[in-house]
Amino acid sequence: MANSQSVDELFAIDSLLDDEERQIRDTVRKFGNERIRPHIADWFEEGTVPARELAKELGSLGLLGMHLEGYGCAGTSATAYGLACLELEAIDSGIRSLVSVQGSLAMFAIWKYGSEEQKQQWLPGMAEGSLIGCFGLTEADYGSNPGGMLTRAKRDGDDWILNGSKMWITNGPVADVAVVWAQTDDKVRGFVVPTDTPGFTANTVKKKLSLRASVTGELVFDDTRLPADAMLPEARGLSGPLSCLNEARFGIIFGAMGAARDCLEAAVEYSQTRNIFDKPLAGYQLTQAKIANMALELGKGELLAIHLGRLKDAGELKPEQVSIGKLNNVREAIDIARECRTILAANGITLEYPALRHANNLESVLTYEGTSEVHQLIVGKALTGIDAFR
Known part of the structure; x- marks a missing residue:
């Protein structure tokens, strides 16, 4: 209708944003409408999403880890990142989940708590979308109470041996790297686990009625051996x-x-x-x-x-x-x-x-x-x- 307004116009939302924030918002909205919206209903119905393909496209737009500094990340404001999330979820929550798990969970954990070597090894590829990450905290019986987790990492000489499982892990079955949290003799610690490590398995969760345009998995660790430098050095405890x-x-x-x-x-x-x-x-x-x-x-x-x-x-x-x-x-x-x-x-x-x-x-x-x-x-x-x- 000619005289109808949008909610953003009614609340004068644009007046609260600067030029860069509006530009980022508009760019993400255009990408979502042109690239994803024509396919999202089919992906939802089929219970699939081309995660690897989308990750590279999202990375080329600078949306992966966009609010982080350095290592190929865009270094935008948090507000700009939020506006990008708003536009992505306007298309589908599964698409926003792909981006937020990549940037705010897996990348942020390495960026905030990792060694310089870990950051250099993983973050540039994750920022460009050529590498996908996931974040393993939740377990089947320990969601709201992560401190009760059963996954455990034990020392074996200089190495760590990881055993346990994680559940409801977005990106898990397609990830190249998993940030995994486990009980140790020195509180809960985080580990950077390449998904091709022997003893690591990712099983896809099927028959979902929600987030169907998103890849969800169970991570299983069976005597998964990790080198000493797999541990995130700056994170100790929950x-x-x-x-x-x-x-x-x-x-x-x-x-x-x-x-x-x-x-x-x-x-x-x-x-x-x-x-x-x-x-x-x-x-x-x-x-x-x-x-x-x-x-x-x-x-x-x-x-x-x-x-x-x-x-x-x-x-x-x-x-x-x-x-x-x-x-x-x-x-x-x-x-x-x-x-x-x-x-x-x-x-x-x-x-x-x-x-x-x-x-x-x-x-x-x-x-x-x-x-x-x-x-x-x-x-x-x-x-x-x-x-x-x-």
């Missing part, structure tokens, strides 16, 4: 992997709003052209009430994301603030996706429209990188000073 999770959670704060925006745009466009009782669906008060309520939550979520991005760029972002962002934005995004499906009615259950695909994906986003319950407890502890986890 603070290492948890700081990596905060990096990934930050991208989700923006990304979830991309999924919500895509649903709302599709629902609004449909409501303008779908006639019910001889007038557009958009012309009914109940429809406009739904659209207005969803727009409010989308706009507020985007404003929160940008605010947290500015705090991160200033070096002032706290973990509990990241939890506020993920808790709010994912919760609102999944509600928006479901509400949009009601506007689309029967058409909304098909892959011709994005709402139910996004809703299915957001079911995973709701519980990975910390469940909503975990983030509620983090916020609750910040407000009361009392740890209620146990």
